[in-house]
Amino acid sequence: MIKLNDIKAYCLRHQIRLTPLRLKVIAALITQNQPISAYDLLAILKKDKPEIKIMSVYRVLDFLQSHHIAHKIDATHTYSLCCHPSDQLCQLFICQSCGRKFETHAQSVYESISKLADDKKFIIKQSKIELIGLCHLCVGVID
Numbered sequence: 001m002i003k004l005n006d007i008k009a010y011c012l013r014h015q016i017r018l019t020p021l022r023l024k025v026i027a028a029l030i031t032q033n034q035p036i037s038a039y040d041l042l043a044i045l046k047k048d049k050p051e052i053k054i055m056s057v058y059r060v061l062d063f064l065q066s067h068h069i070a071h072k073i074d075a076t077h078t079y080s081l082c083c084h085p086s087d088q089l090c091q092l093f094i095c096q097s098c099g100r101k102f103e104t105h106a107q108s109v110y111e112s113i114s115k116l117a118d119d120k121k122f123i124i125k126q127s128k129i130e131l132i133g134l135c136h137l138c139v140g141v142i143d
């Protein structure tokens, strides 16, 4: 789990400006133990800021993704914070039962993929990998 201070330090290092709304989104995501949808995030933010609109939430999420602070999980249409933003080479393991996300940042995986891309003369712009399955908490509970 990433801490708010780690994200702040990362942003400071990379000159990423954290507006009050961006900070609120990060703070809301940090309290979740699993990825949540933009609408669930909106519901959390509305408690403090009833006038907030879904478009503003999406704008912040896009911004956070473009700076490697948050991930969009395509398989479940949910969002969560990257647990290691400075790595940028994330392998996301998504549990199809409970929705939890586990991240690894294996350099060896990235190197293999880079080599494949080089062979194809392909330029990688985004190297997030999603793997779908059952987490250690759900395996055994469900067959």
Ligand SMILES: [Zn+2]
Residues within 6 Å of the ligand: 071, 081, 082, 083, 084, 085, 090, 103
């Ligand atoms: Zn990540």
Ligand SMILES: [Zn+2]
Residues within 6 Å of the ligand: 095, 096, 097, 098, 099, 100, 134, 135, 136, 137, 138, 139
């Ligand atoms: Zn699970």
